[in-house]
Amino acid sequence: MIQPYDSICSIETRNNFYKACSFVCMLKNKRLNYANILIILLQEKKLIRLFKNLCSFENDYECIRFFLECDPNIYKSKYIKRFLKKHYDNVYRKENL
Numbered sequence: 265m266i267q268p269y270d271s272i273c274s275i276e277t278r279n280n281f282y283k284a285c286s287f288v289c290m291l292k293n294k295r296l297n298y299a300n301i302l303i304i305l306l307q308e309k310k311l312i313r314l315f316k317n318l319c320s321f322e323n324d325y326e327c328i329r330f331f332l333e334c335d336p337n338i339y340k341s342k343y344i345k346r347f348l349k350k351h352y353d354n355v356y357r358k359e360n361l
Contacts, residue, residue, distance in 0.1 A: 277319060281330060284318040299341035302331050306347065 288304060288311065289296050296304070305312040305327070312324065321327045331338055338344060 277330075278334075280319045281334065284315050287318070288315070298331055298335045299338050299343050302328070302338065303343055303347050306351075 285296075285298070285301050288301050291311075292304065294300075305315055312327065316322075316324070316327055319327065319330070321330065
């Protein structure tokens with residue numbers, strides 16, 4: 265059985281998430297989808313810290329997990345795949361030097 269407190273926290277977290285996504289769109293002066301917002305957050309460390317504070321997320325993993333809960337198909341996005349491939353290819357090359 266879901267407790268009333270948990271239900272309120274869940275609704276509040278989701279509302280804060282939507283507000284934070286809207287804030288990122290206003291900062292970039294564009295209408296962005298979840299995949300593009302996530303890429304912007306992963307690129308800009310200050311922005312992801314602000315986003316985590318607004319949404320009361322503990323760490324980056326929790327933030328990304330919530331994105332996947334809101335849009336389960338985000339991992340199929342070509343933008344996400346391209347960003348991760350570029351990022352992790354660079355990390356892999358640095359580790360093997």
